[in-house]
Amino acid sequence: MDLHQSAKVLKDNIEKALIGKSDAVELVLVALLCRGHALIEDVPGVGKTTLVKALARSIQCSFSRIQFTTDLLPSDIIGISIYNQKDQRFEFKKGPIFSNIILADEINRASPKTQSSLLEVMGERQITVDGMTYNVSEPFMVLATQNPIEYEGTFPLPEAQLDRFTVRINMGYPQPVHEKAILQSYKNDNIVDHLEPVLHGNDVIQMQEAVSQVYVDDSLYNYIVNIANRTRNSKDIYLGASPRASLVLLKASQALAFIRGREYVLPDDIKNVAVPVLAHRIIVRPEYRLQNKTAEDAVRDVLANLNVPAVRNYA
Structure with a gap:
């Protein structure tokens, strides 16, 4: 099966x-195919966990769900060294993080110390315990869900943790016609429980390699740089996008182009992923928030005030 077709089959199954x-499905696949992670944020009951479970069931690979609570410890995620009296040595018992797809459910209900236990593995795909380094297997992806920070019993994610997520996705409430379809589809059974794998983990790795080869015109490199620079110089933004954010924006636009069946990036690909890639990486000024505006609005303002390049030549 063609790799572009594989991406479509995976999307349709989810x-x-x-x-x-x-x-939302498209953005999750963008994060997966550029070897990133996704933060899914919204109120309870709008399908955050369903999205992650549907992705995990659609790929034939290992899956772990970690329910984050205030008393969860880093060792509950990473694992722990246990002394083996018979062999008279310590043995490392791997935790649930050693899976291909990880659901970090309600991540902002855990303490900052526990949240930080994910920093190394999300950034470097390895875990260091007692001086020993353990690699996780590919493909590897963390999909975290969180409730809005206004909810009781939540700890806001620090900037370093947020930066590990390729995209932040807001689910939103379904349209009435879609909500009716949900009621009709789920009235007798849970559809997720009956999803069958349509791809193997190796198929995902091949698609990830193909995404890195998607052509990007030189004018689009300039466009990405201009977007990042404008966030750094905006009067409404206190902390602009970093060079790493620019790189993630590039990779995400390549992944989106691939999912849509193209071997080249269009300006619209960059514009379509700019908000979910950049909004959680910037900090807007307090006076901007007093206007009832958000970081998402600030990114949209940046895009609206930049000239879009006219791309004519493709590889």
Whole structure:
């Protein structure tokens, strides 16, 4: 099966369980195919966990769900060294993080110390315990869900943790027509429980390699740099996008182009992923928030005030 077709098959299979949320599914696949991670944020009951479980069931690989609570410890995630009296040595017992796809459910209900235990593995795909380094297997992806920080019993994620996520996705409530379809589809059974794998983990790795080869015109490199620079010089933004954010924006636009069946990036690909890639990486000024505006609005303002390059030549 063609790799572009594989991406479409995967997307279609996930959408069997997540009705009316094509954009959210697409963004999750963007994060997967550029070897990143996704933060899914919204109120309870809008399908955050369903999205992650549908992705995990659609790929034949290992899956772990970690329920984050205030008393969760880093060792509950990473694992722990246990002394073996018979062999008279310590043995490392791997935790649930050693899976291909990880659901970090309600990540902002855990303490900052526990949240930080994910920093190394999300950034470097390895874990260091007692001076020993252990690599995780590929493909590897953390999909974290969180409730809005205004909810009781939540700890806001620090900037360093947020920066590890390729995209932040807001689910939103379904349209009435889609909500009716959900009621009709789920009235007798949970669709997610009956999803079958449509791809193997090796298929995902091949698609990830293909995404890195998607052509990017030189004018689009300039466009990405201009977007990042404008966030750094905006009067409404206190902390602008970093060079790492620019790189993630590039990779995400390549992944989106690939998912949409193209071997080249268009300006619209960059514009479509700019908000979910950049908004959680910037900090807007307090006076901007007093206008009831958000970081997402600030990124949209930046895009609206930049000239879009006219790309004419493709490889």
